[in-house]
Amino acid sequence: MQSARRTARRPDFFQSALTAAAVAIPIITILMLYAIGNGSIDSVNTFGLRFIFGTEWVPYPADGGTPILGALPAIYGSLVTTLLALGMAVPVSLGVALFQSELSPNLLRTPSIFLVEILAAVPSVVYGLWGLFTLVPFMREYVNPTLSASLGFLPLFQGPNTGLGMLTAGVILAIMIIPYASSVMREVITAVPRSQREASLALGATNWETIRTSVIPFARTGIVAAIVLAMGRAIGETMAVTMVIGNVARISPSLFLPAYTIPSVIANEFAEVAGNATYLSALFELGLILFAIALIMNLLGRLLIARLSFKVRGELRA
Amino acid sequence: MLSLERRRRFSDRLYIVLSSACFLIALGPLISILYQTIVSGYAALSLSFFSEVTPPIGGAGGGILNALEGSFVMIGIASLFGVPLGLLGGAYLAEYPGKLTYYVRLLAEVLTGVPSIVTGIFVYELLVATMHRFSALAGGLALGFMMMPIVAISTNESLKLVSSSIREGALALGISRSKTLLYILLSTARGGVVTGVALSIARVMGETAPLLFTALGSQFLMTSINDPAASLTVLIYEFGTSPYLNAHVFAWGAALILLLIVLGLNIVVRTTSRFKVTGTE
Numbered sequence: 001m002q003s004a005r006r007t008a009r010r011p012d013f014f015q016s017a018l019t020a021a022a023v024a025i026p027i028i029t030i031l032m033l034y035a036i037g038n039g040s041i042d043s044v045n046t047f048g049l050r051f052i053f054g055t056e057w058v059p060y061p062a063d064g065g066t067p068i069l070g071a072l073p074a075i076y077g078s079l080v081t082t083l084l085a086l087g088m089a090v091p092v093s094l095g096v097a098l099f100q101s102e103l104s105p106n107l108l109r110t111p112s113i114f115l116v117e118i119l120a121a122v123p124s125v126v127y128g129l130w131g132l133f134t135l136v137p138f139m140r141e142y143v144n145p146t147l148s149a150s151l152g153f154l155p156l157f158q159g160p161n162t163g164l165g166m167l168t169a170g171v172i173l174a175i176m177i178i179p180y181a182s183s184v185m186r187e188v189i190t191a192v193p194r195s196q197r198e199a200s201l202a203l204g205a206t207n208w209e210t211i212r213t214s215v216i217p218f219a220r221t222g223i224v225a226a227i228v229l230a231m232g233r234a235i236g237e238t239m240a241v242t243m244v245i246g247n248v249a250r251i252s253p254s255l256f257l258p259a260y261t262i263p264s265v266i267a268n269e270f271a272e273v274a275g276n277a278t279y280l281s282a283l284f285e286l287g288l289i290l291f292a293i294a295l296i297m298n299l300l301g302r303l304l305i306a307r308l309s310f311k312v313r314g315e316l317r318a
Numbered sequence: 319m320l321s322l323e324r325r326r327r328f329s330d331r332l333y334i335v336l337s338s339a340c341f342l343i344a345l346g347p348l349i350s351i352l353y354q355t356i357v358s359g360y361a362a363l364s365l366s367f368f369s370e371v372t373p374p375i376g377g378a379g380g381g382i383l384n385a386l387e388g389s390f391v392m393i394g395i396a397s398l399f400g401v402p403l404g405l406l407g408g409a410y411l412a413e414y415p416g417k418l419t420y421y422v423r424l425l426a427e428v429l430t431g432v433p434s435i436v437t438g439i440f441v442y443e444l445l446v447a448t449m450h451r452f453s454a455l456a457g458g459l460a461l462g463f464m465m466m467p468i469v470a471i472s473t474n475e476s477l478k479l480v481s482s483s484i485r486e487g488a489l490a491l492g493i494s495r496s497k498t499l500l501y502i503l504l505s506t507a508r509g510g511v512v513t514g515v516a517l518s519i520a521r522v523m524g525e526t527a528p529l530l531f532t533a534l535g536s537q538f539l540m541t542s543i544n545d546p547a548a549s550l551t552v553l554i555y556e557f558g559t560s561p562y563l564n565a566h567v568f569a570w571g572a573a574l575i576l577l578l579i580v581l582g583l584n585i586v587v588r589t590t591s592r593f594k595v596t597g598t599e
Contacts, residue, residue, distance in 0.1 A: 012495075014494075014495060014496035014499075015414070015495070017406060018406050018407075018409055018410035018413065018414070019410060019414075020406075021402075021403050021404075021405075021406030021407040021409075021410060021470075022406075022407045022410035022411060022418070022419070022422050022470075023422070024403055024407060024466070025407060025422050025425050025426050025429065025466070025467060025470065026421075026422060026425055028429070028463060028466070029425060029428075029429060031440075031444075032432075032436070032437075032440045035440050035443040035444055036436070036439060036440055036443065038443065039439070039443050091340070092340045092343055092344060093340075093344075094340075095336055095337040095339070095340025095341065096337075096340050096341050096344050098333075098337045099337040099338055099340060099341045100341070102337075103334060103337055103338065104341075112341065114588060114589075115345060115348065116344065116345075117584070117588060118348065118581060118584060118585070119344065119345070119347070119348045121520060121521075121524075121580060121581060121584045122348070122351060122524075122577070122580075122581070123523075123524025123525070123526070123551060123576060123577075123580055124524065124525075124526060124527075125524070125526040125551045125554045125555050125558075125573075125576075126351065126355065126524070126554070126573050126576065126577060127351070128555070128558070129355075129554055129558045129569055129570070129573050130347075130350070130351045130354055130355070132558060132559070133354070133358075133558075133566070134350060134351075134354050175347045178344045179344070182344065206326055206327070206329070206330040207330055207333065207334075208329050208330040208332075208333035209326070209329075209330075211333070229431065232431050233431065235433070236431075236432070236433025236434075236435070236436070237433070238433065238434065238435045238526075238527040239526045239527055239551075239555060243555070243558065243559060263433060263435045263527070266435055266439065267435060267527055267530060270439075270442075270530060270531050271530070271531075283439070284439060284443070287435070287436050287439045287440075290433055290435070290436055291432065291433075291436045294431060294432050294433055294436065295428060295432070297431070298427070298428040298431035298432070299424075299428055301431075302424055302427050302428060303424075306424075
């Protein structure tokens with residue numbers, strides 16, 4: 001009796017080691033928030049809310065005084081490029097997901113999924129290099145002139161056409177998030193129970209009517225989750241965007257003009273900081289904003305997916 | 319005016335055409351990227367490309383030996399702590415279900431979505447700012463932080479696939495939980511675990527942003543892991559965005575080698591593995 005109790009109470013080294021490794025994940029997250037928050041203190045104290053609403057980005061003022069740093073141009077650029085990317089990527093991703101889950105013959109399905117996975121595996125900096133030497137000239141020679149000829153009365157498509165700028169950044173972001181968004185969408189569409197489709201087909205609906213009335217409404221939560229997760233990816237994407245957006249802190253309605261995004265400011269200017277403590281701290285605050293957005297987007301997306309899988313299980317039980 | 323019947327058939331056809339077109343649209347860039355990289359990169363290849371260190375940007379000659387060295391050394395450092403921590407963490411998630419497990423798993427998934435540049439400035443603050451030097455160690459650490467949640471999730475998924483009769487059989491024989499996990503469960507799930515580790519290596523191999531402020535970059539071979547280190551990705555970024563034509567050719571050559579390594583690893587792992595892989599995208 002005595003010895004049995006002792007065995008039960010003996011601290012289990014094995015379990016402790018596993019627990020420690022698992023707990024490392026929340027610890028790293030908290031440490032990240034702490035370290036980046038700590039780095040931003042100087043900037044928060046200096047600029048306060050002006051950091052978020054300020055439109056000027058002057059790290060080294062001509063009079064040699066304290067830097068004037070407002071992040072609004074970068075926030076604006078991140079929002080515009082991300083929305084552009086989602087606008088292009090969401091319909092295409094849904095089409096790819098439907099093609100792979102519903103349409104493609106069995107023989108084609110695995111290779112088609114494989115190709116999209118390969119697209120997702122291409123490193124960001126290679127997308128950037130391709131963007132700089134293939135996409136930028138393509139936009140400059142063909143896409144941008146066509147847009148300004150047909151829709152040039154809109155301020156969106158006016159201004160000098162260099163090929164670098166928000167539109168090009170939006171296009172490359174769209175290309176980069178399609179594999180990710182479509183793979184999440186494919187998974188949630190595949191998770192829709194067979195009974196949903198069969199019920200609709202039995203009523204005489206065509207394939208498209210089945211998708212529209214039974215499959216998509218059932219998977220709606222998951223599709224929204226895929227969009228939210230893709231948005232989180234797009235906002236944080238650094239290298240490819242930095243290489244094609246032109247890196248100028250400016251708020252302009254023109255999609256042709258060079259601009260900035262939050263991560264591209266950090267990537268582009270971190271090396272120029274050299275002893276300017278407020279400047280460095282401002283870049284940390286940008287990182288903190290980016291971190292917060294990414295955490296919220298990913299948490300929201302994951303929770304939506306969890307809700308959908310709960311619904312799928314309920315449906316299968318019923 | 320189309321009859322209802324024809325309209326229904328038309329919309330069904332339209333759906334098939336549009337959805338197939340979306341697939342082709344998504345693949346277009348892949349073909350263009352592969353074509354451009356192979357054609358432009360091939361021009362840079364020579365024997366000295368692999369045996370010499372990088373020239374100053376815009377300079378003639380030279381190779382990518384130091385970048386290859388830096389990339390592989392930093393992957394080694396990253397694996398050294400990212401893989402064991404990820405394996406143990408993933409094993410915990412699979413073996414001890416509960417409230418903590420649910421939240422840790424959720425957080426691990428969230429962490430895989432955190433922008434890599436955020437990891438970069440985190441390690442800058444943690445290591446570079448305190449040690450007052452850029453180093454391969456800091457770069458490797460940043461990559462390791464990215465690997466850990468990826469490995470944890472894929473290990474968790476592989477262990478979940480092991481039939482519970484195997485686990486219960488082992489425990490019924492009186493084998494301790496630790497031996498059951500190490501010798502029976504992990505060995506049964508070996509294929510999936512190795513696949514996850516290999517794909518996490520391929521993923522961080524292509525990372526640039528976390529290295530910019532940690533390993534920095536270097537024109538030389540390193541003498542210790544406390545030195546700044548070159549890497550294929552930072553080299554592609556710096557040479558690609560410079561104004562010199564011969565630096566561009568150099569960047570394409572490095573991109574070709576990087577793509578061969580990363581896509582090669584992906585293709586080998588994905589075609590040989592019978593396991594469904596999640597959490598590595």
